[in-house]
Amino acid sequence: MIATGVPGPRAAFRHPRSLRGPIRRARSPRGLIRRVLLIPFVAARRAQVGGQAVIEGVMMRGTDHWSLAVRKPDETIALHDWPLVSWMKRYPVLKLPILRGVTALVESLAIGVRAISISANESLGEEERDLSKKEIGVTLFVSLVLAVTLFFLAPLGLTGLFRHALGTGIRFWLVEGLVRVTIFVIYLLIVTRIPDLRRVFEYHGAEHMSIHALEHGDVLTPEACKKYRTLHLRCGTSFLLIVMVVSILVFALVRWPVWYLLILSRVILIPLIAGVSYEIVKVAGRHEDSRFVRIVMAPGLALQWMTTKQPDTAQLEVALAALEKIIELEPQDRPPVKGVEVMA
Numbered sequence: 001m002i003a004t005g006v007p008g009p010r011a012a013f014r015h016p017r018s019l020r021g022p023i024r025r026a027r028s029p030r031g032l033i034r035r036v037l038l039i040p041f042v043a044a045r046r047a048q049v050g051g052q053a054v055i056e057g058v059m060m061r062g063t064d065h066w067s068l069a070v071r072k073p074d075e076t077i078a079l080h081d082w083p084l085v086s087w088m089k090r091y092p093v094l095k096l097p098i099l100r101g102v103t104a105l106v107e108s109l110a111i112g113v114r115a116i117s118i119s120a121n122e123s124l125g126e127e128e129r130d131l132s133k134k135e136i137g138v139t140l141f142v143s144l145v146l147a148v149t150l151f152f153l154a155p156l157g158l159t160g161l162f163r164h165a166l167g168t169g170i171r172f173w174l175v176e177g178l179v180r181v182t183i184f185v186i187y188l189l190i191v192t193r194i195p196d197l198r199r200v201f202e203y204h205g206a207e208h209m210s211i212h213a214l215e216h217g218d219v220l221t222p223e224a225c226k227k228y229r230t231l232h233l234r235c236g237t238s239f240l241l242i243v244m245v246v247s248i249l250v251f252a253l254v255r256w257p258v259w260y261l262l263i264l265s266r267v268i269l270i271p272l273i274a275g276v277s278y279e280i281v282k283v284a285g286r287h288e289d290s291r292f293v294r295i296v297m298a299p300g301l302a303l304q305w306m307t308t309k310q311p312d313t314a315q316l317e318v319a320l321a322a323l324e325k326i327i328e329l330e331p332q333d334r335p336p337v338k339g340v341e342v343m344a
Helices: 017-025 029-043 099-123 133-160 170-191 195-215 236-254 259-268 270-285 291-307 313-329
Strands: 002-006 050-054 057-061 065-071 077-083
Touching: 050 099, 050 195, 050 313, 057 099, 057 195, 057 313, 065 099, 065 313, 077 313, 099 133, 099 270, 133 170, 133 259, 170 236, 170 291, 195 291, 195 313, 236 259, 236 270, 236 291, 259 270, 270 291
Parallel strands: none
Antiparallel strands: 002 077, 050 057, 057 065, 065 077
């Protein structure tokens, strides 16, 4: 792990030199023509970088490393990085469709828990303390139990109250799905109204805007990032909404077994649902310019209006610091790692 102090305001981060050429050459007529011809390729450029907003900071993840930048009380930026050895590299079978989605989700949750813990200490100026594997495991277990109860078992129980009116066919599954989505949206509405969390959502917006700048081959400065949206197709918010929709289709196939198998199905089928949802996001992320993809993903993007807010310059500087560290460790002109999709 590396920890450094990075100056806060007025820090400017630029794209690697190999990616700045087309932008500089665009000033001449020949350069302008070349830039026009390069637009389809620049727009379609896939950066294998994702991230997560944390307390007063941003975590960025590549394929082999992850970084964390946090704004400290003295206005400097604490910057850390760690190596990342994905389970998919250790066990190639986990690269198979569906399995890779579940693996990526678990890894992201584990990294996210560590990042939030470290950022909480850094933002308060306290001594950094990394969580043990046991602490991470317990935190993930409790979080997953709460999520399964709130978003899968509760909708089943509430819809079950009207079983005699709905029957056990398609109407039941549709109503259960609508209840699940409604609970999810209400949950987001409540969470986004908590004043102390607003800055986290601003950092979420900064994370997306900086990744947009990278994917479009732009210079990595706060000023350049400000022209991009806070929404991103590969966002975890969109992923969670897709999970809600896919669960309707998967649970419809279960039909109506005995009550204990019905309840059990809401738990054991979650990995399958998460894996299918991951594949959908993976395809959508690679076809961002498709009108069909944008129509299908529109509800997820709409929800991001709640979970992302417009950041200020200082917050963009933090996001860019974390992103620059990943670019330094994983040059973007290298061949992409196959079978890996990182959530933005």
